[in-house]
Amino acid sequence: MIFLTAFIVGGLICVVGQLLMDLTNYKVTLAHILVGFVTTGAVLSALGLYQPLVELAGAGALVPLTGFGHILAQGAIRGVETDGLLGVFAGGVEAAAAGVTAAVVFGYFFAIVFKPKG
Amino acid sequence: MDVDFTKPAGIQRKQYRDFTDQINPKPNVLVNAIWAFVVGGIICTVGQGFLNAFLAAGLPVLESGAMTAVVLIFIAAFLTGLGVFDDIAKYAGAGVIVPITGFANAMVAPAMEARNEGLVLGVGARLFTIAGPVLVFGIVAAWLTGLLYFLFR
Amino acid sequence: MPAAKKQGLQTLVFQNPPVIVAAGTVVGGKEAQGPLGKTFDLAIDDPYCGEKSWEHAERRMLEDAAKTALKKAGLGTQGIDFFLAGDLENQILASSFAARSLGIPHLGLFGACSTFYEGLIIGAVLIDGGFAEKVLVAASSHCCTAEKQFRFPTEQGVQRSLAQSWTVTGAGAVILASQGAGPVITHATVGKVIDLGQSDPTNFGAVMAPAAADTIVRHFQDTGRPPEFYDLVVTGDLGIYGRELAQGLIGDHGYRVEGRYTDCGILIYDHDTQDTHAGGSGCACSAVVTGGYLLQQLQAGKLQRFLGVGTGALLNVDSPKQGETIPGIGHGVVIERR
Structure with a gap:
């Protein structure tokens, strides 16, 4: 069941991104999509609107970049609960640390190993 | 259609824009949307598979989510290096860009072209061409969330 | 008083029309597979042309096109008065490097994708004006150098818009002369x-x-x-x-x-x-x-x-x-x- 909702919710979030590009004739570029989805996820999460989606769809809500924003925002909230003001600064990045580190390490590694095909 | 060059520039531009709107090709919105839905859905389903596997291995929920992201990032970075990612994205569009795979691709793709500019100012700097703004906006949004929560909880 | 060799507002009329005595063309794999594939002198399938970067590949193509034209005309670089060239890289660097290795007095041109025709006009003016006997005109572009500079990295997962064009990988060169056989x-x-x-x-x-x-x-x-x-x-x-x-x-x-x-x-x-x-x-x-x-x-x-x-x-x-x-x-x- 969770696989089905993950497929549908994840797919629909991607469709929103596709429509944003197609219907603006690509004035919304890939960079805008990435930035926009992370920020939107963080805002929805802060308003308490994203957690229900995660409970419904699991990876369907966590794997899209809105989920990355959700993790950042929830991390900051959790940081405040445990560390107060320090958590405001540390909580978000702490929660996203694994993803960011993976992206930097694997990114650097593969960028050096492979030559672009063109 | 009739662009009258004797008219002021603003009117010419308006006339020309109307003309280009008639001629310019339109993207096939429905086909693109179906591709994005199916491929994006598959990636999330695969992600759910990894998530379940990590949960079954005894990892807590949050850590399982983080490890799922790590695995997907690895796969996307690898496919980008092989030169396959852009071929998939040609059809799947937002279906591979919106998931965390798009973030990984956006780091590797500019960096791998910068090898000739050196390992520091080339590869090191270009990793963040697009990922940099993503992190900036994401971290600022999280910081604001934390600050508001700190002040008004 | 209107200029002697000018007609109307923007048109030049050449009194001793310069002759295109030879041409050299080099293209990449995609162009070679296209409908005009057989009309090009040289096709190089590898986007790197065996060089270490796309930038090196582009300047190689520009040099090869120039050398092909020279060979067809039976001329050495000493026989050419001026080398007019341009490309799309920042500060037209492919042309500068090609000019360095050719060793012909060089005027670098930029007219974006119109550069080759800009070169033809200036070359023709130099010849009709009596300032040159033979001029080498060339221009180059490379799909990958242009993409990474003006659009997105080549491996980036972007969908190209339907109105977008594909940058031609290749280089073309012609030799203009005051006399000889040709168009x-x-x-x-x-x-x-x-x-x-x-x-x-x-x-x-x-x-x-x-x-x-x-x-x-x-x-x-x-x-x-x-x-x-x-x-x-x-x-x-x-x-x-x-x-x-x-x-x-x-x-x-x-x-x-x-x-x-x-x-x-x-x-x-x-x-x-x-x-x-x-x-x-x-x-x-x-x-x-x-x-x-x-x-x-x-x-x-x-x-x-x-x-x-x-x-x-x-x-x-x-x-x-x-x-x-x-x-x-x-x-x-x-x-x-x-």
Whole structure:
């Protein structure tokens, strides 16, 4: 069941991104999509609107970049609960640390190993 | 259609824009949307598979989510290096860009072209061409969330 | 007092028309597989040309095109007075490096994708003016150097818009001489920078069509010639949709070019099978199609005379982000069989 909702919710979030590009004739570029989805996820999460989606769809809500924003925002909230003001600064990045580190390490590694095909 | 060059520039531009709107090709919105839905859905389903596997291995929920992201990032970075990612994205569009795979691709793709500019100012700097703004906006949004929560909880 | 060799507002008339004595063209794999594949001198399938970077590959292609033209003309580099060249890399670096290795006095040109035609005009002026006996004119572009500079990294997962063109990988060179056998350049119309407010860097056809139309109409008005005077009117790299726009704009001025008007960017690729969307673009697009196919058509007698118009979109990496519109330019050259 969770696989089905993950497929549908994840797919629909991607469709929103596709429509944003197609219907603006690509004035919304890939960079805008990435930035926009992370920020939107963080805002929805802060308003308490994203957690229900995660409970419904699991990876369907966590794997899209809105989920990355959700993790950042929830991390900051959790940081405040445990560390107060320090958590405001540390909580978000702490929660996203694994993803960011993976992206930097694997990114650097593969960028050096492979030559672009063109 | 009739662009009258004797008219002021603003009117010419308006006339020309109307003309280009008639001629310019339109993207096939429905086909693109179906591709994005199916491929994006598959990636999330695969992600759910990894998530379940990590949960079954005894990892807590949050850590399982983080490890799922790590695995997907690895796969996307690898496919980008092989030169396959852009071929998939040609059809799947937002279906591979919106998931965390798009973030990984956006780091590797500019960096791998910068090898000739050196390992520091080339590869090191270009990793963040697009990922940099993503992190900036994401971290600022999280910081604001934390600050508001700190002040008004 | 009007200049002696000028006709109308923007058109030059050459009294001793410079002769195109030889041409050399080098292309990449995609162009070699296209409908004009057989018309090019050299095809290199590897985007790196065996070099360490795309930038090195582009300058290699430019040098190879120049050397091919020299060889066909039976000339050494000492026999050439000036080397006029340009490309799309930042500060036209491919041309500078090619000029370094050729060792010919060099004038670097930038007219975006119209550079080859700009070079033809200046080269013809130098020869007709008596300042040179032989001039080497060349231009290059490379799909990957252009993509990474102006658009997205080549491995980035982006969908190309349907109006977007495909930058031609290759280089074209011709040798102009005061005498000899070959087609001649009789007229040239220097274009104005025209801006009808287009700002989409993925749709250069719409950006450049007004400039191309303006130059073509101006040419007809300056010379008093009707479109029927030419077997072919051919623009540089407007692509499928840009060609339609230009044809409409030319029609608005009372000139009918239907049936005798095409575009190098349409000729070079097969629209149905090569997935190039709008067609070809880049400095090399007009350079290799003119230096290859079009000159061969003249030599074979299938064309008597054509009006070629090199078209360029004038932008840099930052200008669209800064909210600037993208102006276009078009330079016309009349080449006749003789």
